[in-house]
Amino acid sequence: MRGLVLVKQEKQTTGLAYVQSFHEAVRRIEGVVDAYPVYGRFDDVVFLEADDYRALLEQSGRVLQIPGVKSTETLPERL
C-alpha cells in the first residue's frame, strides 16, 4: 500500500542546509519512494510504500522523529 506523509517543520529549520539534511534523513527510511520540499500548507511531502497499515505507521513515525520536524499528517491509501 501507498501512503503520503505531509510534513510541517519548526520555523527555525527553513534554510537550504536543513532542507538537504532532512531529505537525506528521509531517504534513509525504508519504503520512501519520493520526497521533496513544497510550497503551500505543508513544508515537505513524503511518498511511502508499506506492507500494511502497521508498517506505514512505523515509517511515518520515523519521519516525525527527524530533528526539526514539528508535525506530520499521514494519508494512508484506502484499500
Added chain:
Amino acid sequence: MTKACILLKVRPGKEKGVAELAAKVAGVRFAFVTLGRFDVAAAVETRDYDALEKVVDDLNRLEGVAVSETLPALGVK
C-alpha cells in the same frame, strides 16, 4: 523538471473512479485513494511549471472532483 503533490477532495462515492482517471492524466506518475483530510493523492512530474498548470486543470476537470490543492516542489533539492 517540476514535481508536485496534488490533493483532491471528491464527491461521495467518486473516490475510486477519480483516482483511476487521475492516474491516466499525462504527467501523473501515480494516484491513490486516501483516508484523511483528502480523498485522493496524486504524484505529478512535469517538464516545467506550465505543464504542471495543465495537469492541475486536467485533474480539476475530472468528473467528481470538488476541491484540489497543489503542493508544488520547491526548486531546491
